[in-house]
Amino acid sequence: MTAIVDIKDLRVEYRKGALGQGPKVAVDGLNLRVHQGEVFGFLGPNGAGKTTTMNVLLGFVNATSGTACLFGVNVNEPIARQRIGYLPELTYYYKFLTAEELLRFYARVFGIPRAETDKRIDELLKLVELQDARKRPIKSYSKGMQQRVGLAQALINDPDLLILDEPTSGLDPIGRMKVREIIQRLKNKGKTVFFSSHELGEVETVCDRVAILHQGKLVVEGRVDELVAKYQTNLEQVFLKVVGYQPAQV
Numbered sequence: 001m002t003a004i005v006d007i008k009d010l011r012v013e014y015r016k017g018a019l020g021q022g023p024k025v026a027v028d029g030l031n032l033r034v035h036q037g038e039v040f041g042f043l044g045p046n047g048a049g050k051t052t053t054m055n056v057l058l059g060f061v062n063a064t065s066g067t068a069c070l071f072g073v074n075v076n077e078p079i080a081r082q083r084i085g086y087l088p089e090l091t092y093y094y095k096f097l098t099a100e101e102l103l104r105f106y107a108r109v110f111g112i113p114r115a116e117t118d119k120r121i122d123e124l125l126k127l128v129e130l131q132d133a134r135k136r137p138i139k140s141y142s143k144g145m146q147q148r149v150g151l152a153q154a155l156i157n158d159p160d161l162l163i164l165d166e167p168t169s170g171l172d173p174i175g176r177m178k179v180r181e182i183i184q185r186l187k188n189k190g191k192t193v194f195f196s197s198h199e200l201g202e203v204e205t206v207c208d209r210v211a212i213l214h215q216g217k218l219v220v221e222g223r224v225d226e227l228v229a230k231y232q233t234n235l236e237q238v239f240l241k242v243v244g245y246q247p248a249q250v
């Protein structure tokens with residue numbers, strides 16, 4: 001199977017920690033492969049190193065050592081990112097733009113021809129169920145709608161790999177279900193989805209494989225069904241076990 005994401009011995013050290021203290025090792029010897037057509041859940045407690053790893057793939061953060069490749073091309077080469085779509089953990093869009101205008105802006109960034117742009121915008125707004133709101137400014141959208149416009153933006157260049165950093169964070173059950181359905185539809189179209197999440201029930205239903213990161217290190221990786229069978233419990237309990245959670249004595 002082709003590895004779409006191939007991370008080898010990745011280490012990322014920030015020179016200054018987030019609180020201004022000495023160096024901080026955010027990712028420590030990570031090895032990870034995501035294959036074509038997989039929905040892959042990237043899990044771990046707050047601060048585990050998920051966003052940092054994604055930022056290496058996106059070229060926002062440099063690896064201290066080790067390598068990361070997308071489609072077999074080292075992420076140091078900007079062309080490695082030609083076929084990816086990305087939804088950041090926090091989105092900062094111009095809120096006075098409508099969904100349609102925002103997508104048109106990103107289509108121009110990618111140099112997509114006008115006729116093709118119109119077609120894609122129609123398809124994407126249908127996919128994320130924002131046709132009725134397409135002419136309203138984003139500032140009037142609910143959080144779930146804003147998240148879905150972000151997904152449409154990530155898909156404007158018809159990418160083969162989607163990197164989504166907590167796509168369902170802060171959404172209600174309906175909003176989460178909608179995002180889950182979109183991920184499922186993308187998978188059905190043969191796309192590869194690499195996403196981080198804290199919603200373990202949802203990860204369990206939508207992902208083929210998961211990796212759990214803890215303090216920058218990979219502690220578990222495998223098929224969801226195999227992990228659940230091996231540990232004889234649900235993914236949430238597997239997670240709590242491998243990160244060493246001790247229930248408080250009450």
Ligand SMILES: Nc1ncnc2c1ncn2[C@@H]1O[C@H](COP(=O)(O)OP(=O)(O)OP(=O)(O)O)[C@@H](O)[C@H]1O
Nearest residue numbers: 014016017018024026045046047048049050051052
């Ligand atoms: N720019 C930075 N400078 C210094 N330290 C950073 C920086 N970005 C992240 N860190 C630190 O690196 C570690 C990993 O952070 P990261 O954001 O990758 O975690 P995460 O798994 O995405 O967490 P969350 O689930 O909260 O989003 C944390 O200890 C964080 O404080």
Ligand SMILES: [Mg+2]
Nearest residue numbers: 050051052089
């Ligand atoms: Mg993060």
